[in-house]
Amino acid sequence: MTRDATPLEHVACALCGADDPEPLRWLDDLRFRTLLSPVQLVRCRRCDFRYLTPQPRPGNEAAFYPSDYDPFRRTSLTGRARRLLLRHEVRRLWRYLAPPRRILDVGCATGDLLHCIREAGNPRVYGLEPDPRAAEAARSRGLVVWTGTLDTLPRIPASFDVVLFQHVLEHLPQPREALAIVAEILRPGGTVILWLPNGHSWAASLFGEAWMGYDPPRHRSVFTPASLRRLLAHAGFVLVAEHHEWHGLEWAWGLRLLARRAGADRLAKLLATVHLPLVLACTPPAALAALSHRSGRIRVIAQKVPAPPEQAGS
Numbered sequence: 001m002t003r004d005a006t007p008l009e010h011v012a013c014a015l016c017g018a019d020d021p022e023p024l025r026w027l028d029d030l031r032f033r034t035l036l037s038p039v040q041l042v043r044c045r046r047c048d049f050r051y052l053t054p055q056p057r058p059g060n061e062a063a064f065y066p067s068d069y070d071p072f073r074r075t076s077l078t079g080r081a082r083r084l085l086l087r088h089e090v091r092r093l094w095r096y097l098a099p100p101r102r103i104l105d106v107g108c109a110t111g112d113l114l115h116c117i118r119e120a121g122n123p124r125v126y127g128l129e130p131d132p133r134a135a136e137a138a139r140s141r142g143l144v145v146w147t148g149t150l151d152t153l154p155r156i157p158a159s160f161d162v163v164l165f166q167h168v169l170e171h172l173p174q175p176r177e178a179l180a181i182v183a184e185i186l187r188p189g190g191t192v193i194l195w196l197p198n199g200h201s202w203a204a205s206l207f208g209e210a211w212m213g214y215d216p217p218r219h220r221s222v223f224t225p226a227s228l229r230r231l232l233a234h235a236g237f238v239l240v241a242e243h244h245e246w247h248g249l250e251w252a253w254g255l256r257l258l259a260r261r262a263g264a265d266r267l268a269k270l271l272a273t274v275h276l277p278l279v280l281a282c283t284p285p286a287a288l289a290a291l292s293h294r295s296g297r298i299r300v301i302a303q304k305v306p307a308p309p310e311q312a313g314s
């Protein structure tokens with residue numbers, strides 16, 4: 001047997017590098033059951049950052065992404081609902097996405113977001129996706145998509161105006177390094193838009209291990225607006241907007257995962273068959289959380305701090 005004995009490894013804090021974790025809770029993969037045993041959610045005692053340990057060894061992630069992993073699926077009813085929401089999101093963000101901007105979507109999966117932006121009128125869209133099947137599916141829609149990660153992307157300074165991370169940053173083993181690369185390829189004053197789970201949310205407190213934002217071991221980091229702000233500042237970005245999503249998706253998922261955690265598989269299956277009505281039914285409490293700035297799904301916009309102007313006459 002030549003394979004690694006374990007596809008998981010102990011990791012230190014990805015923000016400050018300290019290896020001083022305070023255990024918070026055990027997390028199991030309730031969605032896809034890819035874990036042989038639970039992993040631990042910890043808090044870095046030095047900088048307060050929350051992350052999983054152990055985590056998938058980089059290069060060993062495939063075992064934890066089943067073929068029916070949502071972002072790779074494009075035909076289901078939930079897929080259609082997601083695309084409607086995406087179109088709405090693109091309209092709301094159009095002042096950042098309009099031509100002639102060059103846009104890079106990191107971890108673009110099958111290219112739904114890029115497709116929507118192109119459909120809305122900006123053809124200068126590019127994608128980066130580590131999963132070869134998903135990347136090929138995106139290319140079959142006529143999109144320019146490179147198979148790989150930020151590490152493997154040729155770094156041409158200031159070559160993009162906007163970089164998108166749609167539910168991607170929490171999957172990356174080195175989020176700090178990823179944002180440093182983004183700062184390099186963005187023009188000064190360029191924008192990074194991130195969609196991600198918010199660990200400082202009502203849903204995270206209420207659902208505990210069953211909160212969909214944990215999604216172990218695919219999600220390695222659990223960001224909060226505070227830790228995100230620090231991470232962005234470190235890479236030379238300032239946060240300019242923080243939006244809290246109001247729909248009931250994560251609450252519906254929370255109920256489904258609670259049922260699975262309790263071993264009530266028949267109830268979990270039943271809830272899955274009424275997923276969209278369940279999302280609608282869960283929207284009032286989710287909207288209240290959003291109004292209180294405690295939604296479990298946020299979108300933040302940050303700007304690369306422009307270089308100081310050259311001093312004249314020196």
Ligand SMILES: [Zn+2]
Nearest residue numbers: 013016044047
């Ligand atoms: Zn730390």
